[in-house]
Amino acid sequence: MINKVVANAQEAIQGIEDNMTLMLGGFGLCGIPENCISALVEANITGLTCISNNAGVDDFGLGLLLRKKQIKKMISSYVGENAEFEHQMLSGDLEVDLIPQGSLAERCRAGGAGIPAFFTPAGYGTEIAEGKEVRVFNGKPHILESALTANYAIVKAWKGDRAGNLIYKGTAMNFNPPMAMAGKITIAEVEELVEPGALDPNFIHTPGIFVQRIFRGEIFEKRIEQRTITK
Amino acid sequence: MLDKDGIAKRIAQELQDGWYVNLGIGIPTLVANYIPKGISVEFQSENGLLGMGPFPTEEEVDADLINAGKQTVTTLPGASIFDSSTSFAMIRGQHVQLTVLGAMEVADDGDIANWKIPGKMVKGMGGAMDLVASAENIIVAMMHTNRAGKSKLLRECTLPITGIKCVKKVVTNLAVLDITPEGFRLVERAPSISVEDIKNATEGRLVVEGDIPEMKI
Numbered sequence: 001m002i003n004k005v006v007a008n009a010q011e012a013i014q015g016i017e018d019n020m021t022l023m024l025g026g027f028g029l030c031g032i033p034e035n036c037i038s039a040l041v042e043a044n045i046t047g048l049t050c051i052s053n054n055a056g057v058d059d060f061g062l063g064l065l066l067r068k069k070q071i072k073k074m075i076s077s078y079v080g081e082n083a084e085f086e087h088q089m090l091s092g093d094l095e096v097d098l099i100p101q102g103s104l105a106e107r108c109r110a111g112g113a114g115i116p117a118f119f120t121p122a123g124y125g126t127e128i129a130e131g132k133e134v135r136v137f138n139g140k141p142h143i144l145e146s147a148l149t150a151n152y153a154i155v156k157a158w159k160g161d162r163a164g165n166l167i168y169k170g171t172a173m174n175f176n177p178p179m180a181m182a183g184k185i186t187i188a189e190v191e192e193l194v195e196p197g198a199l200d201p202n203f204i205h206t207p208g209i210f211v212q213r214i215f216r217g218e219i220f221e222k223r224i225e226q227r228t229i230t231k
Numbered sequence: 232m233l234d235k236d237g238i239a240k241r242i243a244q245e246l247q248d249g250w251y252v253n254l255g256i257g258i259p260t261l262v263a264n265y266i267p268k269g270i271s272v273e274f275q276s277e278n279g280l281l282g283m284g285p286f287p288t289e290e291e292v293d294a295d296l297i298n299a300g301k302q303t304v305t306t307l308p309g310a311s312i313f314d315s316s317t318s319f320a321m322i323r324g325q326h327v328q329l330t331v332l333g334a335m336e337v338a339d340d341g342d343i344a345n346w347k348i349p350g351k352m353v354k355g356m357g358g359a360m361d362l363v364a365s366a367e368n369i370i371v372a373m374m375h376t377n378r379a380g381k382s383k384l385l386r387e388c389t390l391p392i393t394g395i396k397c398v399k400k401v402v403t404n405l406a407v408l409d410i411t412p413e414g415f416r417l418v419e420r421a422p423s424i425s426v427e428d429i430k431n432a433t434e435g436r437l438v439v440e441g442d443i444p445e446m447k448i
Contacts, residue, residue, distance in 0.1 A: 102319030102361030
C-alpha cells in the first residue's frame with residue numbers, strides 16, 4: 001500500500017505556485033475543499049487559473065481567493081452568487097471562461113481519461129461555439145470541446161483511506177470525481193481518514209490511483225446557500 | 232390569467248407515468264408540487280441526484296444534499312446519487328424524458344435565450360445549454376411578457392441564445408403554445424384571457440386555428 005497521507009492543508013498544497021492551474025471540486029458551496037482554500041488564501045499564491053463549476057460567495061469558498069485578487073482566470077459554468085466576481089469581471093481584472101456545465105464535467109473527465117477532445121451538441125449555434133470545429137453526427141451538429149487538466153486538482157470527500165480511495169456523501173460528490181482524475185497531482189481533503197481495509201472496495205467512488213495526497217480536514221463549516229425547509 | 236403556480240399546475244398535466252424529469256430554477260421547480268394522482272415520475276437534479284424529494288424539515292437539513300438551485304432537499308426511496316459527468320451523460324444521452332426550464336425569450340422557431348444579458352447580467356449558462364441541446368422534449372415555463380410589458384415570444388431572440396430550434400412547447404400566464412414550422416400554435420387560453428389578448432402579447436408568428444379552449448386547471 002502506498003501511503004499518501006500528509007499532515008494538513010498547508011502541507012497538502014506544497015508545490016502550488018503562482019500562475020498555476022487548479023481544479024476545485026464542489027457545486028455551489030456543497031462539496032468544496034474548504035481547508036485547502038483557506039490554506040491557499042494564507043499562502044498568498046496569486047495569478048491562479050481556477051477550474052470550478054462556481055466561484056463561491058463573497059465571503060466563502062473561492063470568494064475568499066477572489067477577494068484577495070489571487071485568481072487571474074476562472075473557468076466555470078455559473079457564477080451568479082458572487083458580487084465581487086461580477087465586479088472584477090466587468091472591470092476587466094478577472095478573465096472568465098463560461099462553459100456549459102455538462103461540457104465542463106466531461107472536459108475534466110476526458111482530461112483524466114486520456115481523451116484529448118470530444119464532440120457534444122451543447123452550445124451549438126451559440127456564442128460559445130465560435131471558432132470551434134463543427135461536425136454532424138446522426139444528422140445533428142456537434143462542436144469539438146477539448147479536455148481539461150490541471151497542475152493540481154483539489155477535491156473534498158466524506159471518507160478516505162491512506163491509499164487515497166475516496167467515498168463522497170450526498171450531492172457533495174458533484175464535480176469531485178471527474179476532477180480527481182484530471183489533476184497531475186490530486187489532493188483530497190476528507191472528513192474521516194481511515195486505515196486501508198476499513199472502506200469496502202465495492203463502494204469506492206474514486207480509486208486511490210487518482211489521488212496523490214490525502215489529509216483529514218480540520219474544519220468543515222459546510223455553509224448552506226439556500227436553506228429551504230418544509231414546515 | 233395564471234400565476235406562477237398556475238403555470239406549474241398546467242405543465243404538471245403534461246407529465247406521464249414513468250418519466251424522468253429535469254426541472255429548472257424558478258417556476259419549473261413548482262411543477263413538483265402538482266404531480267397528477269396515479270402518476271409516478273422521478274426528478275433529476277443536474278448536480279447529481281435522481282429521486283429528489285421535498286425540502287427537508289429543520290431536523291433533516293443536510294448541507295451535503297442540495298438541488299441545482301443550491302436549495303436543501305431530501306431523497307426519496309429509490310433515489311441515487313452520482314457525479315456531474317454521469318449526470319450530464321443522463322441528459323446528453325437522452326435518458327431524461329422531459330426538461331422544464333425558464334426563459335427570457337423564446338423565438339417562434341424554438342430558439343431560446345436564458346443565460347446572459349450583455350453588459351448587465353453575466354451569471355453563466357449552468358446546465359441550460361447541455362439540457363436544451365440534448366433533451367427531446369423541452370417545455371418553457373415563463374411569463375408571456377417581461378416587466379416592461381414587452382413580449383417574450385418573438386420572431387427572433389434578441390439576447391444571446393442558449394440553444395437553437397429546441398423548445399417544443401411554451402406555457403405562460405396567458406396561454407399554452409406549441410412550436411410548429413409555422414410558428415407558435417395556440418393550444419389553450421388561460422382562464423379569462425381572450426385570443427385577442429394573446430395576439431396582442433405575442434410578437435412572433437402566431438397560428439390560431441378554430442376555437443381555442445380554455446385551460447382546465
